[in-house]
Amino acid sequence: MSGIPVGISTCLLGEQVRHDGGHKHSRYCTQVLARHFDFHPICPEMAAGMGTPRPAIHLREIDNELRLIEAKGSADHTDSMQAVIDKVIPTLGHLRGYILMAKSPSCGMERIKVHNAEGRVVRRDASGLFAAALMKAYPLLPVEEEGRLHDDQLRENFIERVFAYDDWMQNVAADLTPGALIEFHTRHKFQLLAHNEPLYRKLGPLLSDLKSRPIEQTAGQYIEGFMEAMTCKVSRGAHVNAMQHLMGYLRDSMGDEDRKVLLEQIEAYHRGELPLIVPMTLLRMAQRREPVDYVELQHYLSPYPDELGLRNRV
Ligand code: SF4
Numbered sequence: 001m002s003g004i005p006v007g008i009s010t011c012l013l014g015e016q017v018r019h020d021g022g023h024k025h026s027r028y029c030t031q032v033l034a035r036h037f038d039f040h041p042i043c044p045e046m047a048a049g050m051g052t053p054r055p056a057i058h059l060r061e062i063d064n065e066l067r068l069i070e071a072k073g074s075a076d077h078t079d080s081m082q083a084v085i086d087k088v089i090p091t092l093g094h095l096r097g098y099i100l101m102a103k104s105p106s107c108g109m110e111r112i113k114v115h116n117a118e119g120r121v122v123r124r125d126a127s128g129l130f131a132a133a134l135m136k137a138y139p140l141l142p143v144e145e146e147g148r149l150h151d152d153q154l155r156e157n158f159i160e161r162v163f164a165y166d167d168w169m170q171n172v173a174a175d176l177t178p179g180a181l182i183e184f185h186t187r188h189k190f191q192l193l194a195h196n197e198p199l200y201r202k203l204g205p206l207l208s209d210l211k212s213r214p215i216e217q218t219a220g221q222y223i224e225g226f227m228e229a230m231t232c233k234v235s236r237g238a239h240v241n242a243m244q245h246l247m248g249y250l251r252d253s254m255g256d257e258d259r260k261v262l263l264e265q266i267e268a269y270h271r272g273e274l275p276l277i278v279p280m281t282l283l284r285m286a287q288r289r290e291p292v293d294y295v296e297l298q299h300y301l302s303p304y305p306d307e308l309g310l311r312n313r314v
Contacts, residue, residue, distance in 0.1 A: 006038070037162070061115070160230065247263075253287065
């Protein structure tokens with residue numbers, strides 16, 4: 001089985017493409033995520049013909065425009081970067097996620113320093129030129145910086161989004177039908193509920209009438225709201241709410257004692273004494289014992305492969 005196509009800054013794979021001739025190898029990417037993701041590496045600066053090693057560059061704001069200029073000189077690489085953006089970005093529509101190298105004036109996702117014409121830092125709120133073009137072209141694409149993947153919650157959230165977006169691209173966008181749209185919503189209902197209950201309540205009714213306007217329009221509005229919801233951090237309280245809803249469907253597969261133990265574990269999770277994997281495993285056991293079709297469909301119980309161990313840490 002091939003992995004999910006995910007873009008990545010080349011230096012994170014250990015390739016020596018940085019301006020200083022080095023790399024920024026991320027073992028988490030190459031040793032863990034690479035088992036599930038098929039990485040598509042891009043080094044925009046190498047693609048722009050800048051070579052390695054090369055002088056460091058930074059962002060300068062000149063006449064209200066961000067330009068890529070050598071930090072200790074005046075050589076301007078903006079046009080060659082723009083040529084890379086124009087050529088490469090339109091070819092990335094097949095990707096389901098993107099992992100960027102932080103702090104780079106080309107690849108950085110956020111908080112990139114901007115200098116004035118004299119080279120003084122005037123703000124730190126930009127994105128690298130390539131990253132900005134990527135996020136503008138593909139606003140639904142899950143994008144994250146490698147450094148932020150060290151945070152348990154951000155990592156879990158990003159990976160969950162990549163798997164959900166992959167499901168959308170493979171099973172809905174590739175052949176858009178009312179049935180495919182409704183089935184997608186059905187299998188992600190509990191994830192939506194956990195991530196953002198108000199959006200969950202808005203997105204369901206959006207699909208109740210699929211005849212009064214073109215399906216492409218409804219699907220576009222739906223996936224925008226869906227990906228926005230999935231970007232929201234799930235609180236312990238929101239997981240408790242979703243798990244209690246799921247328990248309702250599993251009433252018949254649990255005896256009184258099982259139910260009591262599960263409620264105790266959910267409460268202990270709520271108090272921060274246990275990771276999510278503990279009550280979730282009990283729910284999965286109950287479902288396995290006496291499968292309920294509707295629950296079987298729910299990606300909430302297994303949004304990504306267990307071996308990633310993400311729910312041990314949130
Ligand atoms: S941060 Fe981006 S531009 Fe810089 S070396 Fe890595 S891949 Fe290349």
